[in-house]
Amino acid sequence: MQPNYYKHSGKFGALALPLGFGGGLVAAVLLGTIYGQAMARIPVVGKITFVIAALAGAGYGAIAAMLFRAGHGRSTAVGAIAATLASIVGHYMAWVAWLSVVLSRNGAEGPSMLDILVDPGAMFSTISRISEVGAWSVSGSAPSGTVLWLLWGLEALIVLGAGIGLGAGLASGGVYCEQCGTWCKEDEGRVHLNPAPKDAVKQHLEAQDFSVLNQIGPLSQPGPSLRLDLAYCEKCDKTHAVAVNALTPKSDGNGSDVELVLSYLHTSPDVSRWLRSIPKQA
Numbered sequence: 001m002q003p004n005y006y007k008h009s010g011k012f013g014a015l016a017l018p019l020g021f022g023g024g025l026v027a028a029v030l031l032g033t034i035y036g037q038a039m040a041r042i043p044v045v046g047k048i049t050f051v052i053a054a055l056a057g058a059g060y061g062a063i064a065a066m067l068f069r070a071g072h073g074r075s076t077a078v079g080a081i082a083a084t085l086a087s088i089v090g091h092y093m094a095w096v097a098w099l100s101v102v103l104s105r106n107g108a109e110g111p112s113m114l115d116i117l118v119d120p121g122a123m124f125s126t127i128s129r130i131s132e133v134g135a136w137s138v139s140g141s142a143p144s145g146t147v148l149w150l151l152w153g154l155e156a157l158i159v160l161g162a163g164i165g166l167g168a169g170l171a172s173g174g175v176y177c178e179q180c181g182t183w184c185k186e187d188e189g190r191v192h193l194n195p196a197p198k199d200a201v202k203q204h205l206e207a208q209d210f211s212v213l214n215q216i217g218p219l220s221q222p223g224p225s226l227r228l229d230l231a232y233c234e235k236c237d238k239t240h241a242v243a244v245n246a247l248t249p250k251s252d253g254n255g256s257d258v259e260l261v262l263s264y265l266h267t268s269p270d271v272s273r274w275l276r277s278i279p280k281q282a
């Protein structure tokens with residue numbers, strides 16, 4: 001018997017595109033404007049600058065992907081494209097907003113954001129001129145020329161990497177009930193079991209033999225464990241899935257390393273109900 005893993009159908013509802021692309025772009029324009037204006041007012045560059053860049057990028061991608069999913073989008077590829085577009089537009093808007101603040105400094109009346117927005121050629125030559133003198137200081141010196149372009153390139157990589165990576169990840173997530181057209185409820189870590197050989201667990205569950213979980217038994221002591229995540233349709237009760245991860249506590253005591261044993265595998269309502277009947281551990 002072929003293991004019956006859950007996979008997005010690739011379909012999407014009528015609202016998925018307007019929400020993911022339209023809503024995602026509007027959110028990216030707003031967020032990019034806030035990010036660009038904030039950056040223009042923080043004159044010193046440090047690690048925190050790159051953390052903020054990653055957060056901005058994550059915001060562009062995550063909002064577009066979540067809106068796409070909210071519109072019943074079950075296509076990782078299309079969700080990832082929405083996140084990519086939002087990340088690019090968000091970063092472009094951040095440049096526009098940054099320039100509008102930088103160019104109107106020292107009391108001078110600068111061009112409006114709209115003036116900058118509609119003229120990418122002038123925008124690029126202005127940025128080139130700024131790059132010759134430097135824009136802000138890093139540990140006391142103002143980088144210019146190649147160094148500044150490298151820093152700007154790094155910033156763009158972080159923003160786009162975070163946006164596209166997180167967006168694609170979110171678009172690929174979740175379990176959708178194609179029977180009734182709803183996203184399933186996900187209960188991550190619903191059950192914790194004792195550690196067990198991963199390959200054996202995978203083989204048994206792929207063959208729908210869940211009795212092996214009884215033999216492994218609920219987690220009896222702190223340490224490594226198997227975490228079971230459940231997804232089930234609360235509306236029609238027809239779609240049920242279970243995923244398994246192996247957890248190994250980190251040596252510094254901060255959380256656990258998580259290793260995927262089994263991604264969401266379709267299962268029967270009976271198995272799902274049985275797993276949910278296991279008392280939740282503290």
Ligand SMILES: [Zn+2]
Nearest residue numbers: 177180233236
């Ligand atoms: Zn359903």
